[in-house]
Amino acid sequence: DIQMTQSPSSMSVSLGDTVTITCRASQDVGIYVNWFQQKPGKSPRHMIYRATNLADGVPSRFSGSRSGSDYSLTISSLESEDVADYHCLQYDEYPFTFGSGTKLEIK
Amino acid sequence: VQLVESGGGLVQPGKSLKLSCSASGFTFSSYGMHWIRQAPGKGLDWVAYISSSSGTVYADAVKGRFTISRDNAKNTLYLQLNSLKSEDTAIYYCARRWYFDFWGPGTMVTVSS
Numbered sequence: 001d002i003q004m005t006q007s008p009s010s011m012s013v014s015l016g017d018t019v020t021i022t023c024r025a026s027q028d029v030g031i032y033v034n035w036f037q038q039k040p041g042k043s044p045r046h047m048i049y050r051a052t053n054l055a056d057g058v059p060s061r062f063s064g065s066r067s068g069s070d071y072s073l074t075i076s077s078l079e080s081e082d083v084a085d086y087h088c089l090q091y092d093e094y095p096f097t098f099g100s101g102t103k104l105e106i107k
Numbered sequence: 108v109q110l111v112e113s114g115g116g117l118v119q120p121g122k123s124l125k126l127s128c129s130a131s132g133f134t135f136s137s138y139g140m141h142w143i144r145q146a147p148g149k150g151l152d153w154v155a156y157i158s159s160s161s162g163t164v165y166a167d168a169v170k171g172r173f174t175i176s177r178d179n180a181k182n183t184l185y186l187q188l189n190s191l192k193s194e195d196t197a198i199y200y201c202a203r204r205w206y207f208d209f210w211g212p213g214t215m216v217t218v219s220s
Contacts, residue, residue, distance in 0.1 A: 034206055036151075043200055043210040044151065055208065087151050091206055095166045096141075096153040 002026050002090050006099025012107045013083075019075040021102045023088035026069075032092035033071045035064055038085045038101075047086075048073060080106075108132040108209050110201050115214030122191055128184035128201030128211055136179035139205050142186045144197035145213075152197070155186065156205075169195075191218045 003026040013019055023033065031051045036044035046055045048064035051071055061076045075082055083106055088099040114126040128140070142154040155165045155175040163175050174187040184201050198213040 032206075036207070043212050044202075044207075045210070046206075046208045049206050049208070089151075089153075089207065094156075094164050096156075098151040098153065101150045 001095055002029060002093055002097050004088050004090050004097050004099040006088055006102060008102060009100065010103040010105060012105050013078055014107050015078055015080060017078045019078055019082075019104065021073045021086050021088075023071045023099045024069055025071070025090055028069065029090040029092035031066070032090060033064075033066070034089045034091065035073045036087045036089065037082075038087060040084075044087060078104075108203070110203065110209060110211030112199060112201055112211045112214035115199065115216045117217045117219065118191055119220050120191060120193060120218055124188045124191065124216060126186040126188065126199055126214060126216070128186075130182045130184065130203075133203070135177075135182040138203050140175075140177065140184045141202045141207060142173075142175060142184075143200045143202055143207075143210075144195075144216075145200070146194075146197045149197075154199070157184070188216070191216075193218050 005024045033051045035048035037047050038044045047058050051066045052064045063074045065072045083104050086102045090097055109131045111129045118124050139158045141156045144152050144154050157163050157175045157177055172190045176185045196218045198215050200210050200213045202210045
């Protein structure tokens with residue numbers, strides 16, 4: 001199975017910060033990486049697809065990038081509504097696998 | 108687009124349960140669908156996928172115990188859970204499309220004696 005190693009597991013952040021979360025794939029997954037936002041008690045929300053594409057309705061301060069087997073989600077100028085858990089997913093090969101998640105907390 | 112899961116509850120180990128995911132606001136028959144679960148306080152765990160033509164794929168942890176199916180006439184996705192174990196305790200979500208573009212709110216399954 002493909003492992004998605006997500007880091008950090010948690011981050012203490014301030015409003016206005018630029019935040020970057022990374023997932024490293026254990027083997028080539030091409031562009032087939034998504035990012036999801038999950039707020040407490042809610043289901044995940046689709047944020048980024050195919051590594052770099054912004055899903056409908058997602059603010060432009062969110063972006064996705066790829067460098068080799070490293071995939072990153074960046075939030076520019078963090079707002080209070082962005083405080084949540086974030087999950088990466090590879091959907092290149094079955095079984096599809098998620099990263100372990102990153103929890104953003106306000107300092 | 109709306110997805111609403113139902114059928115969760117408290118069940119004893121070894122017993123069965125059938126989850127449903129009712130879809131509306133899109134042409135259900137044209138889309139593949141997933142089940143994903145999340146144990147309390149844990150990360151997301153992909154469970155199964157059914158294509159628009161009803162081809163299926165399962166995670167190893169549930170293969171042979173869980174069955175994903177769909178009824179396009181009823182716009183409903185199902186997950187039959189058999190031989191349940193305590194480690195199956197989780198919120199179960201359905202999600203649309205190969206790349207998970209829309210999720211339901213989930214239904215809680217608790218396996219305990």
